[in-house]
Amino acid sequence: MIADFILAWMHHLCFLGMAAALAMQWTLLGPSRPAIPLALLGKTDAWYGSLAMLILAIGAARVAWGPKGAAFYLDNPVFWAKIAVFLAVGAISALPTINYLRWRQQARHNADFQPAADDVNKVRKAIRLQFLGWLALPILAAAMARGV
Ligand code: HEM
Numbered sequence: 001m002i003a004d005f006i007l008a009w010m011h012h013l014c015f016l017g018m019a020a021a022l023a024m025q026w027t028l029l030g031p032s033r034p035a036i037p038l039a040l041l042g043k044t045d046a047w048y049g050s051l052a053m054l055i056l057a058i059g060a061a062r063v064a065w066g067p068k069g070a071a072f073y074l075d076n077p078v079f080w081a082k083i084a085v086f087l088a089v090g091a092i093s094a095l096p097t098i099n100y101l102r103w104r105q106q107a108r109h110n111a112d113f114q115p116a117a118d119d120v121n122k123v124r125k126a127i128r129l130q131f132l133g134w135l136a137l138p139i140l141a142a143a144m145a146r147g148v
Pocket of ligand 1: 011015018055056057058059060062063066068073083086137138141142143144145146
């Protein structure tokens, strides 16, 4: 019971941290900034990726050892819909990550380097798509938890 309680708490902390990291990336790429802080952007993305791995591990632990039993989740299509959305958001997040790595590499050769506006817009679009996924995830989670 105590393990499930701690895992549930950590699950919530992870997705709050992920949402904060994503919102931070959105702000750092905003047009109101004179220059994009590439190192900070890379750090927020590393946090986002690490927390995604952690929430996946914690979620799997909750499925395997949670009080409802694994079959409660594995037999529920809403659980699989949640996993599908989670994986889709993860796949979309590859685009910002690849761009941040490329930008930081270019900045190593040219200290004044700033990404092209077109590239920044593409990354912001990918972040917006991830936000949409983020709207769906808690709905699916609440439905799944109630056996809908
Ligand atoms: C960023 C991604 C995720 C978000 C935003 C999220 C969100 C949530 C939320 C809000 C709850 C509480 C639901 C409630 O009690 O009403 C929850 C529970 C849960 N989540 Fe996630 N989750 C995510 C990823 C995952 C993943 C990847 C897995 C599985 C591998 C998972 C497995 C679970 C399980 C087993 C529960 C317990 C449900 C219950 O109490 O019966 N979650 N999640």
